[in-house]
Amino acid sequence: MSTTTHEVPGISHILDAEKRIFGKVHRTPVLSSQNLNELVGCSMYFKCENLQKAGAFKSRGAVNAVFSLDDSHVKNGVATHSSGNHAAALARAAKLRGIDAHIVMPSNSSKVKIAAVKHYGGKITFCEPNLASRESTLEKVLDATGAFEVHPYNHPLIIAGQATAAKELIEATGKLEIIIAPVGGGGLLSGTALSARFFSIGTKVVAAEPAQANDAWQSFTQKRFVPSVNPDTIADGLRTSLGSLTFKIIMENVDDIVTVSETSIITAMKLIWERMKIIVEPSSAVPFAAILEGNFNFKNKKIGIIISGGNVDLENLPW
Amino acid sequence: MSTTTHEVPGISHILDAEKRIFGKVHRTPVLSSQNLNELVGCSMYFKCENLQKAGAFKSRGAVNAVFSLDDSHVKNGVATHSSGNHAAALARAAKLRGIDAHIVMPSNSSKVKIAAVKHYGGKITFCEPNLASRESTLEKVLDATGAFEVHPYNHPLIIAGQATAAKELIEATGKLEIIIAPVGGGGLLSGTALSARFFSIGTKVVAAEPAQANDAWQSFTQKRFVPSVNPDTIADGLRTSLGSLTFKIIMENVDDIVTVSETSIITAMKLIWERMKIIVEPSSAVPFAAILEGNFNFKNKKIGIIISGGNVDLENLPW
Numbered sequence: 001m002s003t004t005t006h007e008v009p010g011i012s013h014i015l016d017a018e019k020r021i022f023g024k025v026h027r028t029p030v031l032s033s034q035n036l037n038e039l040v041g042c043s044m045y046f047k048c049e050n051l052q053k054a055g056a057f058k059s060r061g062a063v064n065a066v067f068s069l070d071d072s073h074v075k076n077g078v079a080t081h082s083s084g085n086h087a088a089a090l091a092r093a094a095k096l097r098g099i100d101a102h103i104v105m106p107s108n109s110s111k112v113k114i115a116a117v118k119h120y121g122g123k124i125t126f127c128e129p130n131l132a133s134r135e136s137t138l139e140k141v142l143d144a145t146g147a148f149e150v151h152p153y154n155h156p157l158i159i160a161g162q163a164t165a166a167k168e169l170i171e172a173t174g175k176l177e178i179i180i181a182p183v184g185g186g187g188l189l190s191g192t193a194l195s196a197r198f199f200s201i202g203t204k205v206v207a208a209e210p211a212q213a214n215d216a217w218q219s220f221t222q223k224r225f226v227p228s229v230n231p232d233t234i235a236d237g238l239r240t241s242l243g244s245l246t247f248k249i250i251m252e253n254v255d256d257i258v259t260v261s262e263t264s265i266i267t268a269m270k271l272i273w274e275r276m277k278i279i280v281e282p283s284s285a286v287p288f289a290a291i292l293e294g295n296f297n298f299k300n301k302k303i304g305i306i307i308s309g310g311n312v313d314l315e316n317l318p319w
Numbered sequence: 320m321s322t323t324t325h326e327v328p329g330i331s332h333i334l335d336a337e338k339r340i341f342g343k344v345h346r347t348p349v350l351s352s353q354n355l356n357e358l359v360g361c362s363m364y365f366k367c368e369n370l371q372k373a374g375a376f377k378s379r380g381a382v383n384a385v386f387s388l389d390d391s392h393v394k395n396g397v398a399t400h401s402s403g404n405h406a407a408a409l410a411r412a413a414k415l416r417g418i419d420a421h422i423v424m425p426s427n428s429s430k431v432k433i434a435a436v437k438h439y440g441g442k443i444t445f446c447e448p449n450l451a452s453r454e455s456t457l458e459k460v461l462d463a464t465g466a467f468e469v470h471p472y473n474h475p476l477i478i479a480g481q482a483t484a485a486k487e488l489i490e491a492t493g494k495l496e497i498i499i500a501p502v503g504g505g506g507l508l509s510g511t512a513l514s515a516r517f518f519s520i521g522t523k524v525v526a527a528e529p530a531q532a533n534d535a536w537q538s539f540t541q542k543r544f545v546p547s548v549n550p551d552t553i554a555d556g557l558r559t560s561l562g563s564l565t566f567k568i569i570m571e572n573v574d575d576i577v578t579v580s581e582t583s584i585i586t587a588m589k590l591i592w593e594r595m596k597i598i599v600e601p602s603s604a605v606p607f608a609a610i611l612e613g614n615f616n617f618k619n620k621k622i623g624i625i626i627s628g629g630n631v632d633l634e635n636l637p638w
Contacts, residue, residue, distance in 0.1 A: 029348055031370070035438075050596045051350070112593075119354075270633060274431075277369045277598040277629035310596035314589060315638065 006245050008252075009160040011198045014167060014191075017064040017160040024067070024096060025059045028052050028165075030172040035275045040291050043302045045176070046272075047169040050280050050310025054116065056237075057165050057188055057308050058089035058152070064161030065150050066093040074099050076146035081127070081134040083109045084237055085309050086152035091122030102147050104138045106130075112313050153187030154243025163191030169304045170200045179304040180287035183207040183216040183257065184238035186246025188308060193253035203304075204255045208290040210235045211259040216242055220250065220257045234262055234318055237283035237308060258296050264289035266318045272307075279310045282318070325564050327571075328479040330517045333486060333510075336383040336479040343386070343415060344378045347371050347484075349491040354594045359610050362621045364495070365591075366488040369599050369629025373435065375556075376484050376507055376627050377408035377471070383480030384469050385412040393418050395465035400446070400453040402428045403556055404628050405471035410441030421466050423457045425449075431632050472506030473562025482510030488623045489519045498623040499606035502526040502535040502576065503557035505565030511625060512572035522623075523574045527609040529554045530578040535561055539569065539576045553581055553637055556602035556627060577615050583608035585637045591626075598629045601637070 028048045037043055049057035066078060077100030080090050087103045094101035101122045105114065106129035117124055127137035142149060151158065165188070166179060179200075181192040193205045209216050213231030225247050231239040242250065250257075260268075269285035271292075272278065284307045291298055347367045356362055368376035385397060396419030399409050406422045413420035422441045424433065425448035436443055446456035461468060470477065484507070485498060498519075500511040512524045528535050532550030544566050550558040561569065569576075579587075588604035590611075591597065603626045610617055 055596060273598055273633055277374060279592055279596040279598060314592055314636075317633075317636075319634065 007156055008245070008249055009156045009163065009194060013156060013160040014163045014195060014198065017060070017157070018164050018167065020067050021060055021063045021161060021164060024063045025053050026051065027168055030169060031276060031278065033276045036271065042291065042298050042300055044291070045169065045173045045304045046276070047165055047304060047306050048278060049165055050278060050284060050307050052309070054085065054088045054092045054120070055309055055311040056085035056089060057162055057306070058085040059092060060164050061158035061161035061187060062086065062089035062093040062150065063096065065155065065157040066090070066097050068157050069148060073148045076100070076148070077102060078150045079138060079141055079145065079147035080104070080150050080152060081138045082152055084113055085311060087113065087122065088116035088120060090150055091117045091120035095121050100147065102141050102145055104134055104141055106134065110313055112311060116311070151243070153185035154245050156245065158187050159190045159194070159246070159249065161191070162188045163195040165306055166192040166195035166304070167199055169306070170195065173302070173304060175200060176203050176304040177301040178204045178206055178298065179306070180206045180208055180290065181306040182235070182238055182283050182286040182308055183209050184283065185240040186216065186242045186250055188306060189254065190246045190249040192306060193249060197253055205253065206290070206296060207250070207254055207257040208287040209257060209259050210238055210265060210286060211261055213239050214259045216250070217257045217259050219247060220254070223251065235265055235283040235286055237281065238286065256296060258290045260286055260289040260293050264293050268292055270319055279312060280307050281309050281312050284308045284310070326475055327564070327568055328475045328482065328513060332475060332479040333482045333514060333517065336379070337483050337486065339386050340379055340382045340480060340483060343382045344372050345370065346487055349488060350595060350597070352595045355590065361610065361617045361619060363610070364488065364492045364623045365595070366484055366623060366625050367597060368484055369597060369603060369626050371628070373404065373407045373411045373439070374628050374630040375404035375408060376481055376625070377404040378411060379483050380477035380480030380506060381405065381408035381412040381469065382415070384474065384476040385409070385416050387476050388467060392467045395419070395467070396421060397469045398457060398460050398464065398466035399423070399469050399471060400457045401471055403432055404630060406432065406441065407435035407439060409469055410436045410439035414440050419466065421460050421464055423453055423460055425453065429632055431630060435630070470562070472504035473564050475564065477506050478509045478513070478565070478568065480510070481507045482514040484625055485511040485514035485623070486518050488625070489514065492621070492623060494519060495522050495623040496620040497523045497525055497617065498625070499525045499527055499609065500625040501554070501557055501602050501605040501627055502528050503602065504559040505535065505561045505569055507625060507627060508573065509565045509568040512568060516572055524572065525609070525615060526569070526573055526576040527606040528576060528578050529557055529584060529605060530580055532558050533578045535569070536576045536578050538566060539573070542570065554584055554602040554605055556600065557605065575615060577609045579605055579608040579612050583612050587611055589638055598631060599626050600628050600631050603627045603629070
């Protein structure tokens with residue numbers, strides 16, 4: 001696959017990604033809770049990407065992209081703009097390959113996220129906290145450094161990397177009736193939908209999104225791209241708009257998108273912490289929030305849930 | 320093994336326990352964190368009993384004890400006094416066997432712990448929050464019900480059950496140079512020391528204890544039983560005194576006991592939450608606190624750590 005193509009990843013690209021990231025990211029555990037299953041009346045299998053390297057599924061796509069590139073592409077390093085998990089994941093992947101990572105971060109990024117990027121040796125350039133400033137600052141960084149841009153979600157190599165999480169989930173659980181993933185930019189959801197299509201024929205793919213950042217739901221129901229405008233949700237990983245490629249893959253491969261309230265997200269997050277003893281970030285709690293809200297047909301079903309990450313500021317919890 | 324004996328468990332009792340609890344408790348995962356390893360300069364393998372049924376290692380001993388008893392012993396159910404994890408674990412084990420569990424709990428027990436006992440159908444009798452009231456109330460309950468008392472730690476069946484955690488840890492990691500466990504009543508520590516002795520000859524066993532509840536350290540260094548008097552530690556699982564049997568096993572099989580400050584416990588707990596994305600209770604953080612304090616020789620060593628449980632009141636965190 002060319003590094004500049006925008007084609008939809010095929011089965012071979014996901015299998016390639018799987019080989020490429022082997023040993024460089026964790027094969028994360030799949031956990032269940034009898035207690036939570038009894039509470040909601042279905043069998044849930046949580047793929048724990050919160051236990052992934054750098055604390056999120058983003059390490060999969062970042063490692064796949066960074067290790068796919070030719071030496072000539074990466075001799076000046078890689079770059080991206082991100083306030084969150086992609087920043088740390090890209091910095092880590094670049095460090096593994098021994099190249100520079102230039103990360104443009106909004107000045108209001110959380111201290112925890114900034115510390116994570118620095119921990120992996122990422123070179124941070126701060127910008128104003130808006131998309132225009134992020135993009136223009138990244139342009140300047142790309143011009144100045146000659147680094148190769150690695151987009152957080154709208155690229156086939158990123159999507160193929162993220163797809164490996166659902167592939168592993170399916171291998172661990174056997175046939176699932178439904179897989180639910182959260183949707184922000186759509187990289188994880190696109191990868192999840194493709195893996196379900198290739199490796200678990202007949203499994204429905206449902207996306208869950210905060211009602212207060214419902215651009216993917218609008219795009220999906222209106223069958224046209226709708227951008228995210230002033231998203232106001234605690235699920236900080238899900239505020240971004242879909243990309244051209246992720247929108248296309250989602251329209252063709254996702255069965256349903258449902259939205260949830262902020263209250264449900266916090267309730268779901270706290271229940272997962274309390275009952276499963278794992279730390280998940282608000283974005284990760286959105287699929288379970290959709291089950292709690294009961295806004296799709298899940299009763300008595302065998303359901304896979306992608307827990308996207310666990311990077312939370314412990315000093316600032318929502319309860 | 321008789322249900323009333325106070326003999327030291329042998330290798331066969333641990334193997335029996337392993338078979339007896341199979342399928343009734345989790346074989347919990349062993350997790351590592353490169354980040355924490357780099358921070359302290361050793362290789363740590365965390366046996367995650369926080370992910371155990373009822374959220375603590377106590378489920379092992381409780382299931383082993385409850386399923387060892389003859390029908391004649393348990394026709395009137397089982398009973399104990401406990402403010403914590405043993406209460407929920409015993410209630411759960413009794414429910415699995417289809418018998419009653421009578422639990423004497425201090426009136427100031429945490430809401431979370433009371434809710435857990437109720438969830439598993441335990442019949443709670445509240446008492447004053449002191450040992451005299453706990454013991455006299457339990458006597459009354461035993462007289463009134465004819466239930467069989469299952470002590471939280473000072474019994475070979477309990478110790479043999481707890482020993483299975485270290486056995487599984489050793490099987491998962493291969494030879495360890497050191498295993499560290501926290502010490503309260505000494506059931507987990509006794510079982511850990513016996514499993515190291517039987518299944519990993521040459522592995523040192525170190526116990527970690529809060530300095531503000533240092534009765535085990537006093538007992539160990541003075542070679543005579545010293546009771547716990549007014550323990551004042553956030554590690555609520557480690558406030559109890561050793562028992563006669565656990566004292567004997569610890570004196571014969573533990574290599575060292577080290578104590579840690581309250582500040583170190585909180586720092587260790589927060590680091591585990593932040594970097595490993597798992598929820599551990601303060602008692603579980605005590606061994607890692609001992610490594611942070613550097614008060615024994617652990618540098619560059621391969622170390623197993625028993626994470627004892629994950630039952631925490633999320634509304635009341637120590638930071």
